[in-house]
Amino acid sequence: MNDRQATGSPVTDPPPADLLTVSDLHVDYAGRPAVRGVSLSLRRGEILGLVGESGSGKSTLCSAITGVLPAGARVRAAGLRFDGRELTELPPEDMRRIRASRIGVVPQRPMTSLSPSTPVLRQMRWYHDGHDLADLLAQVGLRAVLDRPRDHPHRFSGGQLQRLLIVLAALARQPDLLIADEPTTTLDATVQAQVLRLLLDLRDRLGPAILYVTHDLAVVAQICDRVGVMYAGRLVESGPVSQIFTAPRHPYTRALLAALPARTERGRRLGAMPGHTVAEVTLSRERGARAGSAGCAFAPRCPVVLARCHEEEPTPITMGTDVVRCHRAGETPEAEEDA
Amino acid sequence: MTTVLAVISLVFVLLRLSPGSPLYTLLGFSYSEEGRAAVAERLGLNASIPEQYVRYLRQLAGGDLGASVFSGQPVGELLAQRLPVSLELGLVAGAVWMALGILAGALAALRHGSPFDGLVRVTSVVALSVPSFWLGLVCVLVFGVYITGVLPVSGYVPISEGLPEHLRGLVLPAFVLGLPAFAVVARTFRGSVLEVLDRDYVSFATSMGMSRRTLLARVAMRNAAIPLVTVMGLMLGMLVSGAILVENVFGVPGLGQLMVDSFRRQDYPVAAGCCLAVAVLYLLTNLLVDLAQLAIDPRIREGVLNGGRVR
Numbered sequence: 001m002n003d004r005q006a007t008g009s010p011v012t013d014p015p016p017a018d019l020l021t022v023s024d025l026h027v028d029y030a031g032r033p034a035v036r037g038v039s040l041s042l043r044r045g046e047i048l049g050l051v052g053e054s055g056s057g058k059s060t061l062c063s064a065i066t067g068v069l070p071a072g073a074r075v076r077a078a079g080l081r082f083d084g085r086e087l088t089e090l091p092p093e094d095m096r097r098i099r100a101s102r103i104g105v106v107p108q109r110p111m112t113s114l115s116p117s118t119p120v121l122r123q124m125r126w127y128h129d130g131h132d133l134a135d136l137l138a139q140v141g142l143r144a145v146l147d148r149p150r151d152h153p154h155r156f157s158g159g160q161l162q163r164l165l166i167v168l169a170a171l172a173r174q175p176d177l178l179i180a181d182e183p184t185t186t187l188d189a190t191v192q193a194q195v196l197r198l199l200l201d202l203r204d205r206l207g208p209a210i211l212y213v214t215h216d217l218a219v220v221a222q223i224c225d226r227v228g229v230m231y232a233g234r235l236v237e238s239g240p241v242s243q244i245f246t247a248p249r250h251p252y253t254r255a256l257l258a259a260l261p262a263r264t265e266r267g268r269r270l271g272a273m274p275g276h277t278v279a280e281v282t283l284s285r286e287r288g289a290r291a292g293s294a295g296c297a298f299a300p301r302c303p304v305v306l307a308r309c310h311e312e313e314p315t316p317i318t319m320g321t322d323v324v325r326c327h328r329a330g331e332t333p334e335a336e337e338d339a
Numbered sequence: 340m341t342t343v344l345a346v347i348s349l350v351f352v353l354l355r356l357s358p359g360s361p362l363y364t365l366l367g368f369s370y371s372e373e374g375r376a377a378v379a380e381r382l383g384l385n386a387s388i389p390e391q392y393v394r395y396l397r398q399l400a401g402g403d404l405g406a407s408v409f410s411g412q413p414v415g416e417l418l419a420q421r422l423p424v425s426l427e428l429g430l431v432a433g434a435v436w437m438a439l440g441i442l443a444g445a446l447a448a449l450r451h452g453s454p455f456d457g458l459v460r461v462t463s464v465v466a467l468s469v470p471s472f473w474l475g476l477v478c479v480l481v482f483g484v485y486i487t488g489v490l491p492v493s494g495y496v497p498i499s500e501g502l503p504e505h506l507r508g509l510v511l512p513a514f515v516l517g518l519p520a521f522a523v524v525a526r527t528f529r530g531s532v533l534e535v536l537d538r539d540y541v542s543f544a545t546s547m548g549m550s551r552r553t554l555l556a557r558v559a560m561r562n563a564a565i566p567l568v569t570v571m572g573l574m575l576g577m578l579v580s581g582a583i584l585v586e587n588v589f590g591v592p593g594l595g596q597l598m599v600d601s602f603r604r605q606d607y608p609v610a611a612g613c614c615l616a617v618a619v620l621y622l623l624t625n626l627l628v629d630l631a632q633l634a635i636d637p638r639i640r641e642g643v644l645n646g647g648r649v650r
């Protein structure tokens with residue numbers, strides 16, 4: 001099972017080639033776009049946080065990477081390369097083998113992700129038959145599951161199921177790429193800290209790349225190397241966490257950060273940032289959902305909107321380590337103040 | 340038990356309230372007042388209706404179903420003759436057609452949107468909208484007039500006269516009887532497989548690299564079967580009532596035929612006995628369905644263990 005251990009390089013190595021490269025990915029559900037032109041890349045040993053409001057397409061992006069989408073979904077991409085192989089061109093059996101051994105996905109909804117008519121422990125053994133199951137379960141504080149061989153999923157709490165899924169998709173599998181879709185939402189603060197430690201430990205030991213979806217910016221600050229911000233199906237800004245948290249360039253990113261409670265040092269600095277308060281940039285969901293097709297999707301809610309933003313969709317601009325989709329990204333904050 | 344009692348009472352009341360009396364049929368042209376009185380006395384029809392009711396119940400409690408007003412044959416004996424014929428017809432029709440329905444439904448769902456899927460959908464709508472007696476008559480017409488000698492359209496060959504002949508006789512009645520069950524089962528299963536394939540647990544199993552075949556067997560079909568069990572139970576019940584029509588169209592000497600005959604002649608004990616048998620069949624089917632659900636659906640099992648849902 002662990003023959004891949006050798007290929008995972010410790011974080012301290014010089015940056016190797018990207019493990020995952022997504023270029024210009026589009027996903028439609030029955031013609032309604034959910035992901036529009038997302039490009040991102042992930043190196044081994046790197047944790048990329050993915051944030052953005054509900055419905056912005058984070059889960060859809062995750063599913064599109066492994067190709068596990070509902071029947072009505074259509075995927076289009078210029079490229080979807082994993083470890084040098086183009087996933088969109090792979091025969092189904094090869095893709096299945098990659099899913100079975102190299103990519104782990106912790107799903108967003110733990111309560112519905114296990115079959116309701118088969119005992120949980122039996123399902124765990126479908127995926128992991130090793131002797132170390134007891135050990136792995138103990139790591140997430142669920143050794144007791146072994147004493148409940150006949151209990152079906154409905155007998156477990158959401159937090160318990162979530163930890164079991166983390167065991168299956170991450171700890172037992174030790175994948176090269178781990179995609180974790182809000183893996184700690186149902187966990188209390190101490191258990192969440194414990195799970196995060198396990199993931200960091202996994203990363204340090206085996207060096208997988210991790211795509212970590214969350215709404216919790218504090219977690220992003222704590223564990224991620226880079227962060228991507230999604231809005232209405234687009235990746236509006238991405239870059240190193242330090243860069244984005246201190247000098248966000250996209251107005252939506254700023255709004256997100258301004259909503260952070262100002263208790264951390266970082267937060268205080270951001271709270272003091274001139275211009276935009278939460279009230280100004282109300283995160284009204286309806287308006288976001290209607291995001292127009294012609295101009296920038298954020299324009300209706302943008303506090304620094306220009307006439308041009310309504311007509312012309314901004315293309316991604318690379319600025320140092322940061323990639324931004326905003327017409328005003330190149331301007332200095334002072335110039336914005338005048339606008 | 341309450342259900343059985345309710346059925347008995349209902350049948351009893353309806354029979355007594357309907358106009359006419361077995362006496363007229365029985366006496367026919369030799370009808371006379373004295374004759375009527377004598378026979379009525381013998382059959383106990385002179386007593387008031389409540390009295391007759393109590394007497395019948397008491398008799399039933401003793402395990403006696405009474406005897407035919409006409410032939411004097413005990414009802415129990417009649418049922419023992421006729422019931423196996425109906426059961427065989429119903430079970431053959433049900434088993435073959437429901438198995439086909441499951442197969443067709445599953446394949447249609449897995450080839451969602453294919454010509455085969457379309458065929459299954461159209462077939463099940465058509466099969467459901469065609470009344471059994473009409474289809475039965477068409478079959479009689481086709482195989483009795485146009486294509487003679489292939490399949491017998493009427494009469495019944497007991498199994499003692501050779502299995503092949505016996506089965507040949509069953510083909511048409513079973514075809515007509517089971518077709519609606521096929522339609523309903525195929526449609527239900529197609530729908531529930533499609534629904535299950537879109538569930539989170541199927542996505543998770545797929546994302547864990549479970550092969551398609553394993554996934555279908557372990558996860559998809561198993562969960563899709565849960566609603567199917569209920570529907571199959573309902574269909575078994577439908578086979579019982581369908582048998583009454585079909586047996587009469589094809590002249591199969593089963594419970595359905597006996598029932599219609601006895602009602603027409605107002606042979607009270609036989610009619611009541613038939614209804615009783617049907618009611619018991621329904622109850623047994625229901626019990627079977629509940630047990631099957633218990634076996635397959637953990638949440639129901641839970642409910643029963645907690646004293647939730649015991650019938």
Ligand SMILES: Nc1ncnc2c1ncn2[C@@H]1O[C@H](COP(=O)(O)OP(=O)(O)OP(=O)(O)O)[C@@H](O)[C@H]1O
Pocket residue numbers: 029033034052053054055056057058059060061070072108
């Ligand atoms: N199975 C589906 N069928 C049709 N539309 C879907 C489906 N799943 C998601 N969508 C739509 O796609 C868009 C993106 O959904 P997605 O689940 O990717 O958002 P998300 O960013 O993960 O949100 P959340 O933070 O709430 O999990 C939404 O508008 C949603 O309504």
Ligand SMILES: [Mg+2]
Pocket residue numbers: 058059060108181
């Ligand atoms: Mg999501």
